[in-house]
Amino acid sequence: MSLQFVAQSTSGNCIMSFKNKVVIVTGASAGIGAATAVLFSKEGANVVIVGRNEARLKNVASQCAAVGSEPLLVKADVANDEDARRIINDTIQKFGKLDVLVNNAGVLESGTILDGTILESFDKTIGINLRAPVHTTMLATPHLVKTKGNIVNVSSVLGQLHVTPLANAYSTSKAGLDHFTRGCAKELASSGVRVNAVNPGPVETNMLESFGESTGIHDVKTALGRVSQPEEMADLILYVASEKAKGITGSVFVADNGIRLA
Numbered sequence: 197m198s199l200q201f202v203a204q205s206t207s208g209n210c211i212m213s214f215k216n217k218v219v220i221v222t223g224a225s226a227g228i229g230a231a232t233a234v235l236f237s238k239e240g241a242n243v244v245i246v247g248r249n250e251a252r253l254k255n256v257a258s259q260c261a262a263v264g265s266e267p268l269l270v271k272a273d274v275a276n277d278e279d280a281r282r283i284i285n286d287t288i289q290k291f292g293k294l295d296v297l298v299n300n301a302g303v304l305e306s307g308t309i310l311d312g313t314i315l316e317s318f319d320k321t322i323g324i325n326l327r328a329p330v331h332t333t334m335l336a337t338p339h340l341v342k343t344k345g346n347i348v349n350v351s352s353v354l355g356q357l358h359v360t361p362l363a364n365a366y367s368t369s370k371a372g373l374d375h376f377t378r379g380c381a382k383e384l385a386s387s388g389v390r391v392n393a394v395n396p397g398p399v400e401t402n403m404l405e406s407f408g409e410s411t412g413i414h415d416v417k418t419a420l421g422r423v424s425q426p427e428e429m430a431d432l433i434l435y436v437a438s439e440k441a442k443g444i445t446g447s448v449f450v451a452d453n454g455i456r457l458a
């Protein structure tokens with residue numbers, strides 16, 4: 197049974213409603229983040245969409261508005277500290293509260309030890325994929341404590357697998373994000389804030405298209421012989437962020453078409 201199906205009662209009423217909830221999705225200008233922003237909008241949330249590419253954000257904003265309310269668009273680089281503060285401040289100024297933070301923005305840069313390119317790739321990747329979620333988490337926490345809200349970090353199955361040395365920095369950043377998720381969940385549990393991660397395998401997005409071939413990720417076989425669509429990840433993120441998952445914290449949800457079995 198798909199999660200999308202679970203989200204609907206037989207009467208057609210939504211049973212994972214995010215009506216009046218405020219949700220930030222970073223990296224919402226494309227791929228998984230865009231699909232997630234549209235799904236939360238459809239479920240009634242006030243969504244804050246974050247990314248660097250304004251034209252693409254505007255496109256996603258109109259998709260959100262077509263199924264729900266007009267989102268707040270914040271053009272920001274999550275790795276820039278001032279921008280990170282602006283994401284949270286603008287959200288609170290506009291909506292007065294925060295219920296869910298989806299740390300989804302990420303990059304996949306290739307670099308190896310032997311060719312001497314690992315350090316450049318490491319600095320950029322850790323900055324966006326790991327340090328930025330740590331920073332937005334810290335900034336969002338006082339607001340999430342007030343709403344007993346939650347955080348969903350979009351990690352990767354590559355945090356648990358080394359499929360290619362070219363993605364070493366990426367895998368390391370996602371392994372770090374998984375561990376941060378657990379540490380953070382432990383620290384914030386007594387404040388009523390849940391923290392979880394969703395760890396996709398290959399998903400058909402710009403990231404996979406741009407870097408899949410050069411990093412060899414395209415050649416990795418999944419047990420189910422398929423790659424996922426961004427909307428499948430959005431379904432899982434929505435479930436983890438919902439009241440249905442109220443007993444779940446510190447968990448890492450792998451959705452990889454069985455890549456670890458292949």
Ligand code: NDP
Nearest residue numbers: 223225226227228247248249273274302352398399401403
């Ligand atoms: P895309 O390349 O399609 O989208 C990445 C998004 O992140 C874009 O919206 C981009 O927006 C945003 N982004 C990147 N850097 C920054 C930054 N510094 N500040 C703000 N936004 C930023 O990739 P996916 O949708 O595939 O990736 C989303 C997440 O899913 C990532 O964390 C990725 O690691 C993870 N993932 C993806 C998999 C896949 O196969 N596709 C597999 C496993 C995990 P903009 O350019 O406008 O800034």
